[in-house]
Amino acid sequence: MGRRGSGSGIPRQSAGNTHYGPVNLQTGDHSVQNNYFSTTPRSPLDVAADTLADAVQKQWEDEAGFRRLLEPAPLPVRWRVTERKVAGPPAGATAVGTRARFAPLPGLDPLTGEHLRDGGDLKGLHDVYGGVASGRLLLVGPPAAGKTTAAVLLLLEALRYRARANPTDREHIPVPVLLSLNGWDPARERADEWAAGQLARKYTSFRSRKGHDLARTLLQKGRVALFLDGLDEVTGRLRAAMVSALTSAPCRLVLLSRSLEARLTAKKARLSGALALELQEVCPRDAAAYLLHSRRASSSSAWQKLTRHLQDRPGSAVAEVLSRPLWITLVLDVYGDDSPVDELLDTARFPRPRDIEHHLLDHVVTAAYTPRDGYPDRRPRHSPEIAERTLRHLAARLAEEGTHELCWWHIPTWAAPRPRAILLAALVGPTFGALSGLTFSYAWGPVWGMLLGLLTAIGGGFVAGGLHMRFSERQPLPSAGWRDVFTPFSLTVGAGIWTVSACALWYGYQLRGDPMPFWLCALLTFVWGFAATMVSGSGFGIVKGTLLGFGSGPSFAALRKSDRAAVVDTRSIGPRDVWRHHIGLRLLLGLTAGSTFMLWQIPVTAHALGWRDGILIGLSTGCWTILIPCLVRNLAVATALAAVQLSAKEGTPVRLLSFLEDARRRNLLRAVGPVYQFRHSRLQEHLTRQRAHLPKA
Missing domain, CATH: 3.40.50 (Rossmann fold)
Structure with missing residues (x-):
């Protein structure tokens, strides 16, 4: 607060009082004027x-x-x-x-x-x-x-x-x-x-x-x-x-x-x-005023003709179309200041409202992916041509399947699985074969090690490729997040099995007169608790059959359908979030499953064969346990590889999931739970017809 004199040369004075002001008090000539201001702090x-x-x-x-x-x-x-x-x-x-x-x-x-x-x-x-x-x-x-x-x-x-x-x-x-x-x-x-x-x-x-x-x-x-x-x-x-x-x-x-x-x-x-x-629908007079004011001050005769038509003929086809905000904003996107927007009044070309809508839909994707001045941070990553080609392909695929729902985990069925299976076999087989060959070399010499390692690589690659070939058919969505895997029931079962197993192992060694530290018993039996957690929840689908490459029957959770409600019924979660779950969390779970198995395998094998052989055998079998759920049986990995195949064949973006999310932000798609849909069924139908009329290569 400051107090200021009314004339020059008067020194400033300060007061210690606080008022909700300002409050002024002044008396006589050359008197002191006190200004009080509130200093109450804001909450x-x-x-x-x-x-x-x-x-x-x-x-x-x-x-x-x-x-x-x-x-x-x-x-x-x-x-x-x-x-x-x-x-x-x-x-x-x-x-x-x-x-x-x-x-x-x-x-x-x-x-x-x-x-x-x-x-x-x-x-x-x-x-x-x-x-x-x-x-x-x-x-x-x-x-x-x-x-x-x-x-x-x-x-x-x-x-x-x-x-x-x-x-x-x-x-x-x-x-x-x-x-x-x-x-x-x-x-x-x-x-x-x-x-x-x-x-x-x-x-x-x-x-x-x-x-x-x-x-x-x-x-x-x-x-x-x-x-x-x-x-x-x-x-x-x-x-x-x-x-x-x-x-x-x-x-x-x-x-x-x-x-x-x-x-x-x-x-x-x-x-x-x-x-x-x-x-309510936008009345023709409001639509005309908005369209005219959205142009520059000296609007072209074409825009003036359109707006006059809306006011004079409110029951016309173009007035019916421009009663919805979607079509109004689309007209602004499609036609510039000097564009022939009055062509929409041509009753020979556009006798019905649907004809005008089809004409505007021809440009909706181009308008969504055309860069806008003044918005550099919203510059599209894809050209209008690539975007339209991709959306036409997606619309045609959905039409073939007779659905409006784009499930990303079905995308692997759109491309041949054999190239993906060969690629994964080439990654998994040599990795598993190298570790196995190293183990055999220490046991039987380098010659047998190389020979058996080669056979193991071929066999491992063949099994891995065969497992991935199952993605040639549609797969159900196993889970959409950690809550589906680690449910309260599965965590309770896992903790109970782990506790009972650790206590039983410790007590068994006590009876034999060969006591084992309880921490080691807990470490050795952790695999059983983890396995029980996975089997009693939907995580079973992530690690089943990872040892030999074959399934071993339904999980215990499959018998408890009341505890396994569908993902879309438990929470609202977007498609990209589900995809990231499969890329990230499933990889983590695969690593956890393999590491847990190694924690059990290495000490048990070391007790019989020594630590060197125990570590090598544990690494080779653990590697297999990790690679199968992380790469071979991961729907998200299969989808990413299928997107690369579609890009080479159809010219769609390599990062297809990123494109779908971008199209959602541009109001061309919407998400319903973990699936995508075209925001308007009319747009899907229009893109499908466009693709059908394209000349075949």
Whole structure:
């Protein structure tokens, strides 16, 4: 605080009092003016909330600019209360007084039925979000209705409203955060715990342990509002579990879903007190204004002709097409300022709305993979030609299989397995043969060692190649993460077997009069505990048959189907996460299985033949135990090798899984649990027809 005189030459004075000011006191000529300023420190929650608001605003303003949602005005958003049976009656969400779960945001009125009667626009949507007493909002609509677009625009409107508020009111206005439901297991994590983890991963200010706790506190105190996208990308049973868990979330919620999936979910579980709003088609006048304003000031005659047509003939084919945000933004992507956009009005070429949509779909992939000025960090890794060729191939494959689901673990069946089997045999056989030959050399001499090592290499390669050839047929997905392998039941069984085995071995040696240290007994019997853990869980499929290359019957977990729910029914996890699990965790489990076997094999063999032979024999058999599950029987490895084959034959990207994830980020694909789908079935059908009409090489 400083005190400053009104005239020159007056020295500055300071005061030690603290006021919520400034407060000025001045009397007489040449008197001293005292300025008092507040020095009350801001709370850590206020600082964290403002920091988060700045980061979220920067993130989504950049995303909205890339999606052409703000140039120069936001894309129109229209809504009304839905008549679909996806939530309870609106009266349950508009309760006021003591029944209200959330007070209206400062400056907004409590929501009443009067506000909902005629629907509204983006500003009205924010009023609903901030005034609904239940704090629960459900946005639904058909495919391409612009649900994510509406959520992004609502989020930015909420951030601007918060920024305009005074500091006292700002404490009561939550920071909206848009998250995908991917990765949440509602059976293991509360909504606020999961959301706190997501904030810690996405925003640097929450990445420490203290930051994670701060994020959880913000959520529990209602200082963050969750905008949750992707409910329709989750499988049926899990959707109901998520909706049930979200009912008790301590913060405001905005949940997005396609209408069909929302209706199916509501049959099993409903978001308590939620107000369900359905997004409406964009009216021709709004579409015309947005398209015209999105061009430069002196729009070409073609754009002016199109916009006049939309206003004068609202029932025309082009007006029907441009009633959905998807097609509006696609028109902006396809046609530049001076492009002949008025060709869409040619009724001879485009007599029906479907004809216009097909024409735009011809350019959708090119538009998604064309670099945009001002966004160097979003420059596509693949050219439009490669992207379109790859997506056409994928669409044709799915059409041949009669499905809309792209399961990456089925990709190995799209390429001949023999080249992969030969490659893996060439890797596994010599490695196993070299270690075996070294063992035989110490036992019977170098000549026999080389001969037997060569035979072992040939036999090992033949068995390894034969095992991989089984991937010529579709395989089920064995697991999607460590939770599927190390279940509570399997860990309990493994720990019990290990304890009993170690105690029995120690006691047996005690009875023989040849005592063995308990730590050595525990080390020798660890393999039995680990094996029991793997056999009693889905990890059995990772290590079965690794000694001789042949299976040994079903695992114990197969007899307990109630404890082995499908992956997609236990949690929401994306395809790339599942693939990384098989590349990483399965490799780790294979190494653990081989190392565990060596820990048992080496001491046992050394006790009979000596440490040198024990180590060599243990290394050779352990090597085989590691290589089979890590390389030969790993679906992720088979998929990566098949992608290389497809690249050589079809011209698709070598890193096919990375391409699929990139296409998902560009809104061409979506993920439903561990599988990919084309975001719009019309796009899949269109790409399939395109490939069918291409000339055969």
